[in-house]
Amino acid sequence: MLKNEFLKKMHEYGIKLEDYQIVIDEYxxxxxxxxxxxxxxxxxxxxxxxxNNVDIMYEELSENKIFDEFYQEVLERLHSLGYVTINISKQVIQTSEEYVCNFLQKKYSISKFDAKDIWNDLKYDFHVLNEVKYFALNDKFVPSNDCYKVEGYSAQDIYEKTYLTEIGAYNYLIYLKEDPEQALKDLKNGLPRK
Known part of the structure; x- marks a missing residue:
């Protein structure tokens, strides 16, 4: 693939390269x-x-070949950082924004704009985004033995204990990570049970 195709894929998957110390066009x-x-x-x-020792991994004249290889290296980096699990496979990570937004529109009867807004919020936490990709592909939560938890809570825990929709529970995980003290207080005091 060409560099522009590679960058398009990263954007479609919600992968912010700079978050993982990955750079393009610079040494x-x-x-x-x-x-x-x-x-x-x-x-x-x-x-x-x-x-700071530099390891030259590949040298190639072809832009297509180098970005095919770099694509695989990025997926390996995500794997080594713990984003790939038993259920969150590389295939799940490669689920596109379009697929997830279409799922959200159908499941929650929302507009394209609202689905895109949800996607943009989910991009704040790549673990949560990947759990939503799994949810969009399977219409169920990641099994409890492999799911992402914040402060001991999974999205399914939050969903089952509150009035929030599934997607609301995923967004709440992001809130829990950003402001755990207030989010836990709100969970315990302010969110009514189903």
Whole structure:
């Protein structure tokens, strides 16, 4: 794939490369960075170790080949960071914004604009976004033994204990992570049971 195709895919999947120390079109010899850039006629994929030692992983003249390889390296980086689990596979991570938004529109009878707004909110936490992708693909929560939890709560726990919809429960996980003290207080005091 070409660089523009690669960037389009990352956008479609909600992957913010900078959040994972991944850079394009620059050489950044700083610990833990993964990058791709063009040096003279060749494309270079590199990774930087903990002592700023740079490992040139691939060198290729073809933009197509280098970005195919870099795509795989990004998925591997996400795997190594714990985003891939038993149920959140690389295929789940590659679920597009369009697919999720179409699911949300149908399931909750909402507009395209509202679905896009939900997607944008979910992008604040890639774990939660991937759980919603799983939900969109399977119309069920990630099993409790493999789901993402914040302060001991999963989206399913929140859904079952409150009036929130499933998607509201996923958004609440983000709130729990951003402001755990207030979110826990609200959970215990302010959200009525179903």
């Amino acid at each position: 950044r010899p700083v610990s833990y960075f993964l990058g791709v850039y063009k040096r003279k006629d060749a494309w270079i994929i590199y990774e930087v170790g903990d002592r």
